[in-house]
Amino acid sequence: MTLRLVPVADGSPAADLLDGLNDPQRQAASHTEGPLLIIAGAGSGKTRVLTYRIAYLLRQGVHPSHILALTFTNKAAKEMRERIAHLVGDHVARGIIAGTFHSVFARLLRRHAELLGYTSSFTVYDSDDQLAAIKAVMTTLGVSQQAQSPTAIRSRISGAKNAMTSWMEYGRNASNVNERITAQVFEQYEKRLLHANAMDFDDLILNMIALLRNNPDVLASFHERFRYIHVDEYQDTNRAQYLAVQLLAKGHRNICVVGDDAQSIYRWRGAEIQNILDFGRDYPDATTVRLEQNYRSTKTIIKAAESVIKNNTKQLKKELWTDNAAGDKITVLACRDDRDEADQVVRTLKSRLNEHGLTWRDVAILYRTNAQSQPLEDALRRSNTPYHIVSGVSFYKRKEVKDALAYLRVLVNPADAESILRIINEPARGIGNTSLEKLQAFATATNRILYDVLKNAHEVPGLQTRTLVSVRDFVNIFEMYRDAVNELTPASLAQAFLEATGLLDHYRNQKTDDARDRLANIDRILTHISEVQEADDELTLLHYLEQVALISDQDDPELGNNRIALMTVHASKGLEFPLVVIAGMEQGLFPLVKPESSVDEEDEERRLFYVAITRARQHLVISYAGQRMRFGEVGFSRPSKFLAEIDTDCLSASAKVPAAAGRSVSLPPPRPRRPEPPRESYSQIPVETDNRWSVGMRVKHPMFGVGRIIALSGIGSSAKAQVEFANGQRKQLMLAFARLEAL
């Protein structure tokens, strides 16, 4: 069909679109039929090729709904969509299916949930919910949580699922006590989730496979629908994702996968690097295109990265090169301890920013583990440097936020037992453990969902009258708003409903700063719902909750602010910065080693270091400390062996490094530690350095409307404003959260 959806204003044929690409890029973008493997080195324009390819398809007349693009992060999906919109227009870009495996599959599964024994309003369980379910199952089975760590069981279950192993098979293969117990928990866990009408992250993939395998008509309709399939970061797919893609691609065989085996850093969560290495075997007629020209970094940085990665043997052949300038040498900072490291890093940054005319947002500090952010944050705060933490402890993991969301989840899916257990006594209603156990036991015995038992609590033997009243009140909250789900918009529903739960009053009544913060966080959720609703007027509460469940890195609404970014190396994948600091380059920390670490694991750490280096465009600073606080104790460490692998030509003379692992390093003498100044409790909240607010100023709040600031208090991230709104209502708002707009 030749339906032309995109008006081409200047009458140029589709090929003109690709004029700005280099040869391999153009080849990849225009090779639309049949299997295609794109091996894309860091900074080689991978996203550019993918977006141009999709735009090219659209220009060729392919209907947007026939294009599927699967990514690993929401960030990547969002960026791709935006760039496609830029090329072909917002309206057309909206029509393509682009998102993470999990979010795309969740949406598709909703439509066919009944075929799998779920209802279309199933809940998605995150890893905390998983853990709660596992603990509950362990309690029921009488498995001690001391003898068996619930998190270890969770990771075994998840590992099994990623490898497509059922609980039955897992049980058959169990070779020791731990695995046998895990098998038992696994079985009950699966039953519990199905009963709760809930899927965990892994289920989203597995159930998609089951759906496609067991329903030929559904498979056929998906084949009809998804004619051009794209998978980003293919080296990160696990067995289940690989199979799902295979099934989907069987229809038209227009499967385009993009990846870089050198950047495979998710082996620990089941990624099989073999998937990309074997693509040619899976599709013997596949075309392979290598993107080896790097447009991002200086020659020095590329040379350093290549000199490190060549120590890994199992890599696809590929050599990164660049036409960019040679650039500055890499600076290495040898530091006494973690605190000294933080100070030196901040000092170095300040002078570099000055020297090169860079600004805060041009800088990222990367580290191996989240725990390393603490001393860095302290130093940045002491020097009044604006920073933010990218995907640290997520906003959505906070207790009050989880509680508020759990209420909404139960409203949408009453079968969600984990959420009920979370909130039934939050705020305290006098429904304690004893009563809960009776209720749960009754639910199990009668094979009913917990919510139904709560609704008919009078049938449960042995409950006190007072408890019965509490349970009835609890159930009434949901019953009262049951119909409102279809009548009110998600924003006003959530506002009224959460008010009815008593959760807001619970925090209002405590006059502590902590309670105020928690209230502000719930307020932020409500604001967020109305914002999402504004962008998407068909938003349902169900859909909102799904989106929230599937984001872990909150899509930083404030990334536009001018601040230094702090994040783990993992979180930095796909990003780039003019100046990058890699902190904590010490043996044991990076590479992070456990007693039983294998060569494969060291290779993965090296790839991780490769990812870190290649985030830098112009300037790279690497630091290590001779001693570091770990688990509250001072530990001694030597420079990372990876440092010694960097070609010495790339290092600045003053760094006279080679700090090679194994050799002793001279360090400044240790200094007694002074107590740290108290940490802000919410460190990832942006530190406001400007004085945008003043008493008397007219402001607008997305929920409460227009008002006037009548008082200001607190500093930095805990700064608050008291605002009187047009309706006379007064509110304490956390400036860092409240999205106030100056008028």
Place this chain on the structure above:
DNA sequence: ACTAGGGCAGCCAGG
């Protein structure tokens, strides 16, 4: 039913 306080594991990374 709830709370305080001690004991102990965790700090490897994410959808």
Place this chain on the structure above:
DNA sequence: CTGCCCTAGT
């Protein structure tokens, strides 16, 4: 060190 879980005491 921090945060969670468990226990004992009210």
